[in-house]
Amino acid sequence: xxxxxxxxxxxxxxxxxxxxxxxxxxxxxxxxxxxxxxxxxxxxxxxxxxxxxxxxxxxxxxxxxxxxxxxxxxxxxxxxxxxxxxxxxxxxxxxxxxxxxxxxxxxxxxxxxxxxxxxxxxxxxxxxxxxxxxxxxxxxxxxxxxxxxxxxxxxxxxxxxxxxxxxxxxxxxxxxxxxxxxxxxxxxxxxxxx
Amino acid sequence: xxxxxxxxxxxxxxxxxxxxxxxxxxxxxxxxxxxxxxxxxxxxxxxxxxxxxxxxxxxxxxxxxxxxxxxxxxxxxxxxxxxxxxxxxxxxxxxxxxxxxxxxxxxxxxxxxxxxxxxxxxxxxxxxxxxxxxxxxxxxxxxxxxxxxxxxxxxxxxxxxxxxxxxxxxxxxxxxxxxxxxxxxxxxxxxxxxxxxxxxxxxxxxxxxxxxx
Numbered sequence: 001x002x003x004x005x006x007x008x009x010x011x012x013x014x015x016x017x018x019x020x021x022x023x024x025x026x027x028x029x030x031x032x033x034x035x036x037x038x039x040x041x042x043x044x045x046x047x048x049x050x051x052x053x054x055x056x057x058x059x060x061x062x063x064x065x066x067x068x069x070x071x072x073x074x075x076x077x078x079x080x081x082x083x084x085x086x087x088x089x090x091x092x093x094x095x096x097x098x099x100x101x102x103x104x105x106x107x108x109x110x111x112x113x114x115x116x117x118x119x120x121x122x123x124x125x126x127x128x129x130x131x132x133x134x135x136x137x138x139x140x141x142x143x144x145x146x147x148x149x150x151x152x153x154x155x156x157x158x159x160x161x162x163x164x165x166x167x168x169x170x171x172x173x174x175x176x177x178x179x180x181x182x183x184x185x186x187x188x189x190x191x192x193x194x
Numbered sequence: 195x196x197x198x199x200x201x202x203x204x205x206x207x208x209x210x211x212x213x214x215x216x217x218x219x220x221x222x223x224x225x226x227x228x229x230x231x232x233x234x235x236x237x238x239x240x241x242x243x244x245x246x247x248x249x250x251x252x253x254x255x256x257x258x259x260x261x262x263x264x265x266x267x268x269x270x271x272x273x274x275x276x277x278x279x280x281x282x283x284x285x286x287x288x289x290x291x292x293x294x295x296x297x298x299x300x301x302x303x304x305x306x307x308x309x310x311x312x313x314x315x316x317x318x319x320x321x322x323x324x325x326x327x328x329x330x331x332x333x334x335x336x337x338x339x340x341x342x343x344x345x346x347x348x349x350x351x352x353x354x355x356x357x358x359x360x361x362x363x364x365x366x367x368x369x370x371x372x373x374x375x376x377x378x379x380x381x382x383x384x385x386x387x388x389x390x391x392x393x394x395x396x397x398x399x400x401x402x403x404x405x406x407x
Contacts, residue, residue, distance in 0.1 A: 025211045033205035040197050066200050071407075073204045075347040076211045078277045091279035095349040099406065134195045134203075153203045174209060181204075185407075 013038070018085035025076060036069055043068050043093055050097055062130040063188075068096045070185045074178070099189070137187050145180030148173050153181075216346050217273055223342035224269060227335025227362065231369035234331050239323060239373045253377035260382060261368040263292045264390065268361035272339065275354040276346030289360065293387055300383030318376030321385055327373070328389040329396075332359075332366030336397065340404050348405050355401015356394045363393025 017035060024032030047061040047068075071092055079088050138146050151162035152173065163170045235241075267288045274282035304312060318324075339358040348354035367386050376385075 024208055025213060027208045027210040029205050029208040032208045033201060036201045036205060040201065044197075062197060065197055066195065069197070069200055069204065071347075075278070075407075077213055077215060078347045079213055080277055080280070081213055083277075083280070087279035088277070089279075091349045092347070095278065095347075129196050132195045134199060149203075152207050154206070156206050159207065178209070189407075 014084060014086050017089075021076075021079065021085050022081060025079070025081070036073070039072065039089060040065055040069060046093055047097065058128045059131055062128045063132060064096060064100055066130050066132060067100075067185070067188050068093050070181065070188060071096060074181050074185050103189075132188060132191065137184055137191070140187055141180050141183040144168075145176045145183060148176035149180040149184075152177050216276055216342075219342040219345045220269065220272055220276070220339075223335075223338035224265070224361075224365070227338035228365050228368070230334035230338075231331040231365050232372070234334070235327070235369040235373055238330075239327060239370075242373050242375055254371060256379070257371035257374065257382055257386065258368060260292050260296050260386060261364045261371060261390070264289070264364035265361055265368065267292075268357050268364065271357045272343065272354070272361065275348050275350065275357060276343050278347050278349045281350065281353075289357070293391065296379070296383045296387055300380040300387075303379040312380075315378040315380045316384060318378060318381045318385075320375055321381070324370060324374065324376070324385045325389065327370045328363060328366045328386070329393060330366070331369045332362040332393050335365040336362035336393070343405055344407070347407060351402040351405045352398050353401070354405055356398035358401070359397015360390060360394035362397065363390035366390075366393070 017038065020031045020035035020038075024035055043065045044061060047064040048058060051057070051061050051064075072089065075092065079085070138149065141149075147166055148162060148168070151157045151165060152159060157165070159170050159173050162168075163173045166173065168176065267285060271282045271285045271289065274280040274285070304315065307315060336359060339362055340355075343354055343358060367390050376382075
C-alpha cells in the first residue's frame with residue numbers, strides 16, 4: 001500500500017490536481033473544467049491500456065472515460081479534503097473498470113495486474129467519440145430533471161434564471177440538476193450492460 | 195458524444211459541494227437502526243424480568259462491551275469504506291479483536307469450570323431465542339446502514355457489505371442483550387459471536403448487489 005502511494009506521489013501531479021479539485025468543490029467552474037480535462041487524458045490512457053489487454057477498442061475506452069468523469073462529478077461529496085486526491089480518483093476509475101468487466105462478463109483474472117502509476121504515465125489525446133448519445137440519454141430521465149439540466153448545464157442559465165423560467169424554487173432546481181446527473185450516470189452504466 | 199461535450203456540461207454552473215455530510219448519514223443510520231432493534235426487542239421478547247431470576251448487571255455490561263466495541267470499530271471502518279480510495283486496512287484487524295477476546299474468555303471459563311456444567315454454560319436457557327432474535331433485530335439496522343453507504347461511493351462492495359452486516363448484527367445483539375437471561379461467557383462467545391459473524395457473512399453476500407453504483 002505504501003509503495004503505491006509513494007509511486008503516485010512522486011510521479012503525479014497530485015498537488016495541482018488537488019488544488020483544482022478543492023477549488024471546484026467551492027464552485028470554481030474554470031478550475032473544475034481544467035480538472036476534468038486533465039483527468040480525461042489520464043483516464044483515457046488508463047482505460048485504453050486496460051482494455052487493450054483484453055482486446056477491446058478505443059470506443060469502449062471512451063465510454064468508460066465518460067462514465068468515470070460523470071461518476072467523479074456526481075460523487076464529489078465523497079472526497080475528503082484532508083486526504084490525497086489521486087487515490088480517490090484512482091479508486092473510482094478502477095471501480096468503474098472492474099464494474100465494466102462484471103457487466104460484460106469478463107473475468108477479472110483475464111486481466112493482468114495493474115498499478116496506479118499507469119494512470120499517470122501518459123496523456124493520450126485521441127479524439128474518439130463514445131457510443132453514448134447525450135440527447136437520447138436525456139430523453140430518458142424525468143422531465144423535471146431534464147429541464148433543469150437543459151437550462152443550467154447546457155444553456156448555461158444561472159440557477160435563479162432557471163428557477164424563474166421553470167417556476168421551481170432555486171433549491172428545487174439545484175436538487176433536480178443533481179438528481180438528473182445521477183440518473184444520467186445510472187443510464188450510462190445500464191446502457192453498457194450487455 | 196465527444197468527451198469535451200460532457201466536460202462542457204459538467205463544468206457549467208459548477209455546484210458548491212459540501213464534503214462533510216457523509217458521516218452524519220452514518221450516525222443517523224446507527225441511531226435509527228439501533229432504536230428500531232431495541233423497540234423490536236421490547237415488543238417481541240421484552241426486557242429481562244427483574245432481579246428475581248438473578249439479574250446481574252455485570253453480565254449485561256460484558257455483553258454490551260463485546261457488541262458495542264464491534265459497533266464502534268465497524269462504524270469507524272464504514273466511515274472510511276463509504277469513500278473511494280479509503281480501505282481502512284489498519285482498522286480491519288481490530289474487528290477481529292473482540293471475537294478473539296470473547297472466544298478466549300469463553301474457552302478459559304469452560305476449562306476452569308466444571309465439565310458437569312458445560313451443557314448449561316453453552317446452551318443456557320434460551321439459545322434458540324437468541325438464534326432467532328439477533329438476525330431478526332439486525333434487519334432494520336442493516337437496511338439503514340446500506341442506505342447510508344449508498345449515499346457515499348464505496349469501491350470495495352464486499353467488504354463494505356460485510357462490515358455493514360457485522361455492525362447491524364452487533365446492534366441486533368446489543369438489543370437482544372437487554373432480554374438475554376443467559377450469563378455465561380461461553381454462551382456469549384458461541385451464540386453472540388457466531389450470529390454476529392453470520393450477519394457479516396450475509397452482508398458480504400448482499401453487498402455487491404445492494405451497493406453498486
